[in-house]
Amino acid sequence: MSSLRICMVSYHTCPLASEEGKETGGMNVYVLELAKQLAALGHVVDIFTRCQDTENPPIVQVADRLRLMHIVAGPQANVPKKSLIQYIPEFVENVALFCKTEQLTYDVMHCHYYMSGIAGIQLQKLWSTPEKTLPIISTFHTLALMKNLVARGELETEDAVRLDAELELVKMSNAIIAPSESDASYLEYLYEADPSKICVIPPGVDTKVFHPISKAKARQFVGADPKEKIVMFVGRIEPLKGIDMLMYAIKVVSQDEPELPLKLYIVGGDISQDVSLWSAELQKLEKLRKLLRIPKVVKFVGQKPQHELAYYYNAADVVVMPSHYESFGMTALEAMTCGVPVITTNVAGISSLIDERKRALLTSVNNPLLLASQIEYLLTHPKTHAEISAELKAKVNTLEWKNVAEQIVEVYESCLK
Template structure:
């Protein structure tokens, strides 16, 4: 057990955030759940994030050995990731001031996302401690599938990621594919790259009675529900799912099936929705599937088990996905998952279940696979049980144990 304190940087978003319009996704879950599990193992750690709300407490004591510390950096409100880089010097100034005030010392700095990596490099050099880098997404891969200039990452991000790969003491990839991208596209040293597959909260995400779950969330009992859970952004390929739904209904107009999209802020009038939500709503109308597709809005993690268990199928239609934690959560609930071959979670599907993998940006193939699952009632229960069993070993406790070994290894290298 490592008794020295660990500094964790998640600059662009707070792992505790419950704001509907906040930048919330897999990184939030990853950092919070991993940190909680590290704390349970006796590791003291502080998670530093940017203050985004004047009403937020500056320090949140999550457990006796885990704190989330909000540091001012720019306006105290949610800002676009692309605007955040200019406030990094202020964040660092407040980080060092807090360290001095609290008389803190750290053995390792762990950084999540490239903006946090910029902060981590400064901390590494100033304090003389090793740095562990987890990217979560890679700019080069996002640009590979970007369909417009708005979706593309700038050269500055790519150059920063290359520098971080070079200077970090250890790099964590969340999938085999991302590990290969870091090594080949970013010239990463193979010996510095470790794969740490995210865990799943098995106490929260577990099978429940499907009809009871459908009743609880107000879903129709006689309809097959196809679920999407995640951020509403072009990279997620939600439009491909809508096209697949149209194809499915054209093949079988009497098919009782619906799509529920969980994510984003739909509490306002539709004309005030985000740009991407408005695009998807327009697609829904043009395709004539308005009554079959529902935008549910973002839900709290504690609510998600009801939605997963009410669903007959979860679809992850991403153009690029570093991992895909929602897919593992759904599997833990015994819900079959169709994922694209570019999502890291596809690594978890063995040859027996590779029929659940579809090609990115291929609505015809996706529609065929959805139809195969929802119409094959004989094998449905068997598939559900097998997928649930396959993820039972993916605990956050195991992930925390592997992470602590990396911390110890880093410390020894730098001694």
Template sequence: MRYARPASLRVALVSEHASPLADLGGPDAGGQNVYVAQLADHLARRGHDVTVYTRRDGPRLPAEVTTPGGVRVVHVPAGPAAQVPKDDLLAHMPEFGAFLARRWRSAPPDVVHAHFWMSGTAALAGARGLGVPVIQTYHALGTVKKRHQGTEDTSPAQRLAIEADIGRSCRRVLATCADEVAELAAMGVSPDRVSVVPCGVDPRHFAPVAGTARTGSGPRRLVAVGRLVRRKGFDRAIRALAEIPDAELLIAGGPPADLLFAEPEAERLLKAAEEHGVADRVTLLGAVPHDRMPALMSGADLVLSLPDYEPFGIVPIEAMACATPVVATAVGGHLDTVVDGVTGALVQAAPGGDRDLAATIRALLDDPARRARYGAAGRARVLRHYSWERVADGVARVYAAVHATPSLSGVLR
């Protein structure tokens, strides 16, 4: 189905901690950075005038950069010009919002799209009184994080209340999966104020790479990818490996390989591998360059994505784009992207399901014909639903709809 493209708009993307220019793999750099970068680029290709506002987190960063695709990236002076953990950034959002207000007073955008909850506070402050619609994408919800992390959650105490207020104050919430709509409803954000547009992947970059398939009698290869944080569930993969003696596990993510010795989560995972007797079959690769990731995924027999919770989860669709079947926990966006028994297998997220996880992996490793079917179906599903072109089309239609519908009050809170 083809849709008429909306007229060109002046679009402001607010992404306080996730710069589209950042190197991926750090503790606060991941899927949101990819989303903002790709969305901005694809909107610009459609003729929209796109500016991304992100916090200045380095003393040598210029005030403004224009990407090769024509996207302006503005480094907002809010707090120290240094790396600051995102959980500590709330105190600097008033300064961020004041900068936006000054910038937009004389040249307001047509639509503002805030990414992450703290960006929402700055975006609403910057747009106050201008009649400019603000759209919010949370990327992760504090209610879900608190439920799973409990006392280990380092988010500011005000997060849950602020997130709910943003959902009621912005013009529209743009969720990335169906599971998020239910979470928002529980927060008091009516589903009729929410649109669902998934995250995406570049199927030209993430595509099957010839010559990477395992040959000979070596171990079957399991690959897991993501930031080196506890919730990503790499330890579950290590425990499952203990019951799969003819397989190896490669874990990609975190700092460069030569700096892994200083990474606490890497140390924890290596210790777990020793405790379960699989240290000789677990390899921590560290950060893998973006251009090498398709070959890594294409060369895997299975890609494992086993987080305790996942707002969307780009890794499964990257693997599916490479025609590699996925074993994923049945959480968040995985429930939308991975079709159980068609493109891969969904397993329960609770640690008590480790034995079922190992059995699921073994069954797939022992059935190459089924893996091939799953891989082909995964690639086809990505092409139908998850290309960035599809995502940008969906987002642009939401922009056009809110821009064409005036606010009932004429002002934003």
């Protein structure tokens, strides 16, 4: 296998943010871990991302053969995601200038999320020649049509600009990497993607970070009572994640099993400030905690860096991913690798990993009574809990990032033939 020069575009979010404990999503982890493994396989990887802070160094040498470039485009500050699209032309101009100055060329370009795809199409036009067109490989991470299907209001609805961009990117991409069979089907039937372009490759997990840790040690680290029955949510604090439904379910369990020392840990969001400065969704959940009269049951933990998350997963008895839509669900994968049972909605891509006979682990969207019964069952049946933990860990052991990177390299190489 010859070494490839790979341009990776992560325009709207910096992959390094996930290591710093900043509010991030699965895409940050995905891009960084994939890039690390590609570099470890001998390929040269340059990641281009928008500079969000004046203190960001222009170039970060992340590992051997792996660099990350912070490119100025618009204010060097956090900007609302939907406002970022206006700065893409400046981003493209500055990436092109950097590459011209450094005399850089690439074999393939891998774009993450639709905004990166918009930039990628423009860069492809600048870098291609009559003899050679630079291949574009796209990973969408989420799809506008599916997000709009479950949107609860105008603020959550993706606009026509994003949808048009995704449709254009589907046409222009040489290959599309889908994290699950369900997302592959959405791309084929709703976006009319050529099925021969779609490659289903689930994301990986870093087993050096996420692995079983003794519950006593994990609970000591997170400051939890050894006797507590801990249910945990990990992820972004946004309506799409269904955290309110989980809180309803926890209320039901607390009423049905009043002697159970129940706790719900919500890991995510910025809670370092005064409550009045929390995000709108966090404030809504805080009001719901009071309304349901479970203030002592629900604990807001805030965002945690990857190395600490492993302790939180291992401290949990059950991890719940109650999302209305999830292209895959990397937090569930991380929890399963730690040997913790995960209850997920049947709309999440990762649900395909859960054996049909493990119905206790699949729940329905907006059905807090069903979710409550599933949580209660796992918390009160230790033998079943232990069996499921062992089986799920064995199932995800093959999803290491090295294996994922090797499959993606095959996709890159197929685009060069």
